[in-house]
Amino acid sequence: MEPIIKVKNLTAKYEGHMVLDSLDFEIHRGEVFVILGGSGCGKSTLLKHLIGLYAPFSGSIHIDGDDIVTASQHERKKILRKIGVMYQSGALFGSMTLLQNVQMPLKLFTDLPPDAIETIARCKLKLVSLDAFAHHFPAEISGGMQKRAAIARAMALDPQVLFLDEPSAGLDPITSSELDELILQLAESLKITFVIVTHELPSIYTIASRVIMLDKRVKKIVAVGSPHELRDTSEDPWVRKFFKRGKDE
Amino acid sequence: MAINIPQTTVNFTVKGTEIRMVLQGHLDCIHLGSVWRQTFKFLDKNSAENVVIDASDVVYCDGSGATLFAKVREKVKGNMQVVGLKKEFLPLVDMFELETLAPLPQKSKVSIIEEIGRATHSILKDLREIITFTGELLVAIFWAMKNRRQVPWGDTWINAESAGVNALPIICLIGFLLGLIMAFQSAVPMKQFGAEIFVADLIGLSMLKELGPLLTAIVLAGRSGSAFAAELGTMKVNEEINALVTMGLDPVRYLAVTRVIASVMMTPILSCFCCLFALMGGAIVILSLGYPLVIYMDRIAQAVTITAFLAGVVKSVAFAILVAGVGCLRGLQTGTGAKAVGQSTTSAVVSAIVLVAVADAIFSVVLFALGI
Ligand SMILES: Nc1ncnc2c1ncn2[C@@H]1O[C@H](COP(=O)(O)OP(=O)(O)O)[C@@H](O)[C@H]1O
Ligand SMILES: [Mg+2]
Numbered sequence: 058m059e060p061i062i063k064v065k066n067l068t069a070k071y072e073g074h075m076v077l078d079s080l081d082f083e084i085h086r087g088e089v090f091v092i093l094g095g096s097g098c099g100k101s102t103l104l105k106h107l108i109g110l111y112a113p114f115s116g117s118i119h120i121d122g123d124d125i126v127t128a129s130q131h132e133r134k135k136i137l138r139k140i141g142v143m144y145q146s147g148a149l150f151g152s153m154t155l156l157q158n159v160q161m162p163l164k165l166f167t168d169l170p171p172d173a174i175e176t177i178a179r180c181k182l183k184l185v186s187l188d189a190f191a192h193h194f195p196a197e198i199s200g201g202m203q204k205r206a207a208i209a210r211a212m213a214l215d216p217q218v219l220f221l222d223e224p225s226a227g228l229d230p231i232t233s234s235e236l237d238e239l240i241l242q243l244a245e246s247l248k249i250t251f252v253i254v255t256h257e258l259p260s261i262y263t264i265a266s267r268v269i270m271l272d273k274r275v276k277k278i279v280a281v282g283s284p285h286e287l288r289d290t291s292e293d294p295w296v297r298k299f300f301k302r303g304k305d306e
Numbered sequence: 307m308a309i310n311i312p313q314t315t316v317n318f319t320v321k322g323t324e325i326r327m328v329l330q331g332h333l334d335c336i337h338l339g340s341v342w343r344q345t346f347k348f349l350d351k352n353s354a355e356n357v358v359i360d361a362s363d364v365v366y367c368d369g370s371g372a373t374l375f376a377k378v379r380e381k382v383k384g385n386m387q388v389v390g391l392k393k394e395f396l397p398l399v400d401m402f403e404l405e406t407l408a409p410l411p412q413k414s415k416v417s418i419i420e421e422i423g424r425a426t427h428s429i430l431k432d433l434r435e436i437i438t439f440t441g442e443l444l445v446a447i448f449w450a451m452k453n454r455r456q457v458p459w460g461d462t463w464i465n466a467e468s469a470g471v472n473a474l475p476i477i478c479l480i481g482f483l484l485g486l487i488m489a490f491q492s493a494v495p496m497k498q499f500g501a502e503i504f505v506a507d508l509i510g511l512s513m514l515k516e517l518g519p520l521l522t523a524i525v526l527a528g529r530s531g532s533a534f535a536a537e538l539g540t541m542k543v544n545e546e547i548n549a550l551v552t553m554g555l556d557p558v559r560y561l562a563v564t565r566v567i568a569s570v571m572m573t574p575i576l577s578c579f580c581c582l583f584a585l586m587g588g589a590i591v592i593l594s595l596g597y598p599l600v601i602y603m604d605r606i607a608q609a610v611t612i613t614a615f616l617a618g619v620v621k622s623v624a625f626a627i628l629v630a631g632v633g634c635l636r637g638l639q640t641g642t643g644a645k646a647v648g649q650s651t652t653s654a655v656v657s658a659i660v661l662v663a664v665a666d667a668i669f670s671v672v673l674f675a676l677g678i
């Protein structure tokens with residue numbers, strides 16, 4: 058099957074300062090793909106390039122066959138409809154209730170009648186167990202709930218790919234493992250492809266079908282594979298160390 | 307990739323107490339709109355005990371499609387079967403149960419009396435907060451005068467620059483134009499009495515005692531009062547204020563005092579510039595009427611006393627405290643979210659202008675009683 062995301066030769070720079078150096082990788086349909094790496098190595102940067110928020114210095118990014126880098130405004134809108142994003146900080150609109158937050162993309166992109174939009178939005182909130190908080194404002198709920206609400210909003214249009222930037226950072230272990238279950242359940246039932254940035258080892262072992270690992274020093278991918286594979290068989294001592302939680306062998 | 311997406315359609319047939327729905331095409335949020343409308347229009351009109359959905363020609367289905375199934379099932383109280391749906395989509399049929407959704411809260415109606423009560427309460431509460439804050443601010447200013455070393459002077463200078471120096475061009479422009487306009491407008495009727503030189507008295511007195519400080523205060527409210535509210539409001543929203551408090555720093559001392567001191571230092575100077583440029587504007591009109599500059603200067607020197615000038619300075623100091631103080635107060639009162647910052651900013655400007663107007667009225671009475 059054709060990969061849903063194809064990245065070729067991607068180089069990213071901030072004002073001349075290189076962060077990512079000619080990356081090549083593919084993400085397959087239906088997998089839970091995890092981007093790993095130390096803090097500040099460019100994971101969020103990579104994610105923002107994948108969703109077309111930043112234009113790469115060079116290289117190409119294809120989502121479902123369409124190049125998001127060279128796409129026209131109109132084509133880009135069509136591509137963006139296929140993806141949903143949860144930003145590192147949640148980025149819920151503070152002046153709207155959770156229900157309104159989830160309804161917004163539906164109102165913008167579809168011609169559904171209002172009662173359909175409301176029902177769909179409530180179902181999305183139900184998926185993340187927040188249906189009882191539909192009329193709360195983001196500031197009135199906890200950080201973990203905000204992240205789940207942000208996932209609900211990202212899923213409003215039933216995207217084929219969901220990008221999550223550090224979904225479990227700052228969550229307690231129980232909430233975090235509930236989130237993992239949610240991700241697996243959505244991947245299973247709705248066949249969503251997940252691209253997830255995270256540091257949480259337990260969560261990586263549970264959810265990841267495949268992992269790529271970025272290294273700040275070389276600005277490249279230093280490892281690709283399933284987490285167990287990388288832990289046991291990687292030739293790079295740094296990678297093995299990462300998967301053994303920093304313990305030297 | 308050009309794919310031919312078949313139209314998403316729905317057809318109904320009624321057989322006794324059973325409705326048969328034939329769905330075709332893509333059941334996703336983009337294509338579902340018309341199908342959703344037709345379905346519920348039909349189900350509203352035709353009551354049925356039982357609905358059978360024939361989904362053999364459904365090419366694609368996602369969470370939105372699942373919601374359609376759930377809504378139909380809720381509508382016919384569970385008597386719904388889906389036949390022919392592709393195996394991969396089958397889990398979606400039972401994915402949602404609308405009966406288990408938490409109910410939406412009913413919007414409660416509020417009576418007028420209750421609203422009046424709430425409004426009064428909030429006004430009184432606000433008044434109390436302003437008074438409390440004034441007290442805190444005064445204590446903090448006394449503290450700053452006693453502990454001059456602990457005041458963050460760097461911040462004070464930066465605020466003095468943005469609230470004072472950067473406001474100079476607009477203050478000068480407004481002052482100049484106001485002087486010009488007042489002179490022009492008053493010179494015409496005064497000329498009928500041969501009294502056009504008294505334009506100098508008019509501009510000199512009204513600007514120095516009244517309009518200079520007032521105008522400066524209003525510009526300060528628009529430029530800096532709002533900025534203070536927005537800065538402190540954003541800090542509040544980002545929990546930076548909480549961080550300061552837990553570090554043992556009093557936000558009033560640390561944030562408000564520097565801004566108030568900066569404004570108090572700069573506003574009288576700005577007000578003087580405003581008056582100066584107004585007099586220049588007046589001078590141009592007087593010169594154009596054929597009077598020499600010396601006579602104009604002489605009139606001003608006679609009309610404006612040092613007490614009038616000092617009264618203006620005292621006023622602008624008081625206005626500066628009010629404007630900067632209420633700007634900081636509104637900032638610190640900010641609720642949560644981006645909208646709250648906008649509300650604080652608006653409210654800072656409005657409260658500042660109201661307070662300045664009230665204070666000006668009080669000053670007028672006091673100055674009149676003192677015979678200044
Ligand atoms: N907007 C920006 N401007 C300049 N440099 C940036 C910007 N955003 C991130 N960087 C730099 O790029 C590098 C990668 O950042 P980021 O992608 O946020 O890392 P992380 O892997 O922790 O998400 C960091 O060194 C950071 O300093
Ligand atoms: Mg990041």
